[in-house]
Amino acid sequence: MHLIVTRDHSAAVERIRRNARIHFGKEPVYKGSSLPELLSSMPILNKDDLILYGERHADQYLSEAILFSETSGTTSIPLQTPRSKLDLGWNVINQISAYKALVRPGIDRVALLHPSVLSPFVEGAALALQNLGVGYVRIFPIPGVCEYRRIYDVLQRYRITAIMSTPALVYKLLYELKSVGNGALPRSLKTILATGERFRPESARNMERIIGPGSMAIPFVYGSSETAVIMIGNPDCSYRPVTEDFVFEILSTGAASPDHIRGNLLVTWLREGMLPILRYDTGDTFTASRVGTEEDYVFRFEGRTAPGSMDIQEQNTVESALYSLSVPIFHFECSVASSRRQLRCIVITEPSAQLSADEVETALTFALNKDWQLHVEINPATHSFLNFSPFPKIRRFKIA
Numbered sequence: 450m451h452l453i454v455t456r457d458h459s460a461a462v463e464r465i466r467r468n469a470r471i472h473f474g475k476e477p478v479y480k481g482s483s484l485p486e487l488l489s490s491m492p493i494l495n496k497d498d499l500i501l502y503g504e505r506h507a508d509q510y511l512s513e514a515i516l517f518s519e520t521s522g523t524t525s526i527p528l529q530t531p532r533s534k535l536d537l538g539w540n541v542i543n544q545i546s547a548y549k550a551l552v553r554p555g556i557d558r559v560a561l562l563h564p565s566v567l568s569p570f571v572e573g574a575a576l577a578l579q580n581l582g583v584g585y586v587r588i589f590p591i592p593g594v595c596e597y598r599r600i601y602d603v604l605q606r607y608r609i610t611a612i613m614s615t616p617a618l619v620y621k622l623l624y625e626l627k628s629v630g631n632g633a634l635p636r637s638l639k640t641i642l643a644t645g646e647r648f649r650p651e652s653a654r655n656m657e658r659i660i661g662p663g664s665m666a667i668p669f670v671y672g673s674s675e676t677a678v679i680m681i682g683n684p685d686c687s688y689r690p691v692t693e694d695f696v697f698e699i700l701s702t703g704a705a706s707p708d709h710i711r712g713n714l715l716v717t718w719l720r721e722g723m724l725p726i727l728r729y730d731t732g733d734t735f736t737a738s739r740v741g742t743e744e745d746y747v748f749r750f751e752g753r754t755a756p757g758s759m760d761i762q763e764q765n766t767v768e769s770a771l772y773s774l775s776v777p778i779f780h781f782e783c784s785v786a787s788s789r790r791q792l793r794c795i796v797i798t799e800p801s802a803q804l805s806a807d808e809v810e811t812a813l814t815f816a817l818n819k820d821w822q823l824h825v826e827i828n829p830a831t832h833s834f835l836n837f838s839p840f841p842k843i844r845r846f847k848i849a
Contacts, residue, residue: 536722562614
């Protein structure tokens with residue numbers, strides 16, 4: 450099954466044809482006038498296609514971009530993601546829409562926890578907060594320059610109420626803040642705006658347990674350096690797609706119905722921009738569920754599944770079990786040998802927390818119906834999570 454979600458099909462057809470002319474000098478060749486027919490006539494693009502496009506349009510990038518940025522290159526060579534004044538502008542508008550529901554001028558202050566290097570996202574975040582009149586500060590741990598003690602003092606001094614970052618960075622920061630604060634976090638901190646990684650309700654509740662009563666952790670937005678912000682988070686950890694600016698396609702990878710479908714997410718820009726985001730394969734799996742009207746859907750980010758690793762449902766089961774232990778945790782990662790049904794799990798808690806390997810094994814055994822051989826380590830002294838420098842994103846399920 451193939452799901453297409455956008456606000457206006459007829460308008461989308463015209464805008465896609467326009468963007469194809471802008472980027473490729475020609476319109477897609479197709480018969481008929483419907484959006485499904487148009488999309489089916491177009492190739493699916495991936496990161497390699499965008500890299501090649503950037504190489505062929507280097508002079509245009511240099512002359513038109515006002516912000517030069519690129520992806521990290523952790524899975525391939527870096528992808529250039531330049532922003533012109535036009536596409537940076539509408540991306541900021543989408544971030545404004547996300548922020549204004551969560552932070553208030555004169556009352557809230559936001560810490561942008563981000564390395565900031567070569568990222569278009571954090572620039573858009575800063576511009577959005579400026580537009581709303583909400584105070585903000587950029588923070589990131591740098592040895593000898595911005596230690597965790599100083600970050601704690603900055604959050605306390607400016608009474609920061611919210612942190613925007615990836616879940617991996619937030620968990621690391623909370624762990625270190627607890628350490629330098631003798632178990633106490635800055636009193637004003639109440640809100641976590643998570644982005645950049647899968648963020649499920651169980652993780653949100655776990656994070657709220659760490660921060661304390663009255664706190665809130667929600668997925669802020671979904672997007673990437675190349676696609677920009679394309680969805681806005683909801684308190685239940687689902688996302689609302691920005692259907693006026695994009696076409697969303699779900700290519701089903703299993704059983705599906707018009708009301709509920711899981712599969713790979715493709716996105717197409719309806720606004721003008723420097724990149725040819727036309728049927729772009731995000732590489733991410735989403736579940737789309739219909740709510741209310743025929744064209745109204747919410748999306749849930751399911752992440753990515755590595756060949757030979759656990760499937761998404763098993764990952765969800767493990768994650769739910771670990772985030773529901775007797776004490777909140779700050780980190781976990783699992784090595785998986787699916788063919789042998791073996792799972793090695795490392796869990797990081799506060800050093801003073803009373804958590805045993807037996808409790809973790811019992812929770813996982815119950816959740817996985819005793820199908821797996823388990824090995825659990827609690828707070829290994831030499832784990833990379835304990836190093837000073839954090840990882841912005843973490844792959845929690847790895848192939849053994």
